[in-house]
């Protein structure tokens with residue numbers, strides 16, 4: 240049998256984050272193509288019980304490193320522990336999510352064990368002939384898609400963009416083997432001390448996880464108008480995004496900025512109100528499944544990436560939509 | 572406080588050409604700039620120097636013309652700059668780049684703090700910072716939007732998906748920054764003049780003790796095997812000026828199709 244395919248489960252706030260299930264859906268495809276077992280690695284504190292739940296999403300095995308020191312993500316000791324686990328169990332592939340955690344711990348791991356790492360993939364496949372992993376990622380502001388292969392030592396490693404695949408539907412009857420890994424004491428001494436975490440007070444889910452994003456730009460004219468985007472986002476169960484201009488004007492926090500120097504988002508629906516669609520903005524949202532844009536200017540570049548383009552006043556459209564949605568929901 | 576800042580020169584537009592054979596970027600041609608986030612990193616280093624004294628060293632790996640990027644950061648106030656340039660460095664992936672940078676930092680240091688951008692606008696892996704840290708055995712913090720130091724520790728605020736995390740990291744360490752960290756200053760005339768005359772140290776593979784098979788394309792474990800230029804393939808349904816009402820109805824319909832209502 241081929242060497243195992245591993246996915247790195249993501250633990251946030253003491254819980255296994257749902258993005259871990261998406262990785263298993265990718266992992267399952269690869270493992271099936273290779274005829275290899277699929278395993279998840281979980282590094283956390285008090286995490287053992289929860290780990291077994293990954294079986295329902297495709298894991299044949301879970302490797303668990305459970306220690307109090309892993310409370311609150313620490314890249315140094317997590318990467319050191321993963322390096323030991325890889326040394327011991329020798330998986331052929333390791334995929335992690337391209338989140339702030341994955342994109343910190345994976346590069347550190349890559350340097351520690353001397354393996355290549357492909358960033359932020361949106362597509363993974365096994366090459367039929369060589370049986371090697373083909374990793375596809377957007378680069379240069381989304382202007383090119385690069386297929387990347389890893390040579391040399393295994394595992395072949397990459398981070399995968401969240402929401403690039405839906406999790407398998409859970410099968411509660413599935414079970415998995417749990418293998419505990421106890422890291423050596425000296426591996427657990429972190430030079431990074433967690434002080435505190437302040438959860439963001441925003442409407443809806445964090446942007447990268449949001450299914451619906453209601454986004455606004457300078458065309459919203461003022462902070463008061465901009466705030467109405469929140470109303471629509473709430474009604475649709477979505478989150479609020481912003482162009483850099485809107486952030487610079489203080490209408491939205493930086494955490495809401497979509498684009499090259501903000502967040503890359505991949506919602507099912509992206510609604511852009513009064514956003515011109517500068518390349519730097521489009522770089523962060525062109526991966527959305529459906530894009531609806533409202534802009535007064537028929538030449539606005541945002542229309543070129545939109546599925547539905549409406550020329551008109553953003554506030555008029557927004558107000559109308561809020562009313563319409565309320566009506567459908569029986570709120571009025 | 573001795574700080575190093577990693578500076579990457581990047582094309583100033585995203586019309587980058589790729590070499591279809593090697594799968595690497597063709598870096599000549601169009602204009603080049605300092606990667607925008609690296610200017611935030613530099614600004615942070617300069618303000619720490621203002622507060623605690625010490626020096627700021629800029630290090631870049633790149634072709635000879637990356638000299639221009641380094642003169643720009645010298646003009647902005649960096650004390651010294653080094654260019655790692657060698658034909659054997661060409662085509663490096665993040666691993667090869669990080670190894671080269673780490674060797675140079677080891678040789679130029681020790682530093683109390685190493686700063687890098689969160690990601691570069693061209694390759695945009697965001698991997699170089701944490702990779703350099705791991706090679707040098709330094710702790711690392713990423714996605715940092717504010718930073719202070721007390722001589723023993725760095726205190727950072729990190730912007731993560733669902734909030735802000737505050738950490739305290741033992742110096743020496745490596746930190747990668749986001750652009751809401753600060754507002755980079757503009758170069759002054761005096762700075763530019765000084766930068767024009769400054770000496771920039773240049774190191775090749777041999778000076779860094781690196782074998783040519785360990786760096787550049789040869790030493791890189793990842794390889795771009797194919798490049799596609801995706802066409803943004805959306806069929807835009809367009810409602811112009813007088814069709815606003817129809818457009819509105821369509822948006823409502825789309826919301827319903829997507830089962831949002």
Ligand SMILES: Cc1cc2nc3c(=O)[nH]c(=O)nc-3n(C[C@H](O)[C@H](O)[C@H](O)COP(=O)(O)OP(=O)(O)OC[C@H]3O[C@@H](n4cnc5c(N)ncnc54)[C@H](O)[C@@H]3O)c2cc1C
Pocket residue numbers: 455456457458459481482483484485496497498499500501502512513514515516517518519520523533534535536539551552553554607
């Ligand atoms: C290095 C770099 C990084 C950058 N990173 C980002 C990034 O991450 N994200 C980002 O968004 N930008 C980024 N930018 C900035 C980007 O280039 C644009 O300046 C910015 O996206 C413009 O924001 P906007 O669309 O809100 O404003 P504008 O470009 O000013 O557009 C406003 C739009 O509103 C329309 N409008 C006006 N009135 C109305 C109305 N009543 N109804 C409907 N429409 C109306 C106008 O027609 C116009 O199209 C970056 C720039 C640089 C140089």
Ligand SMILES: Cc1cc2nc3c(=O)[nH]c(=O)nc-3n(C[C@H](O)[C@H](O)[C@H](O)COP(=O)(O)OP(=O)(O)OC[C@H]3O[C@@H](n4cnc5c(N)ncnc54)[C@H](O)[C@@H]3O)c2cc1C
Pocket residue numbers: 356357358376378379383385387576577578579580594595596606608609630631632633663664665666668672686687688689690691692693694695696697698699700793795
């Ligand atoms: C289409 C394409 C896809 C690629 N995909 C991958 C991939 O998946 N994995 C991989 O390992 N490589 C990949 N590469 C190669 C990678 O881009 C290069 O190795 C590059 O040198 C690293 O750059 P980056 O833009 O990714 O840097 P980032 O890691 O995004 O840069 C972060 C920071 O590191 C510092 N830094 C980066 N490079 C330098 C430098 N040369 N000198 C000084 N400081 C620097 C800067 O402070 C910068 O802000 C790819 C290249 C291309 C063209």
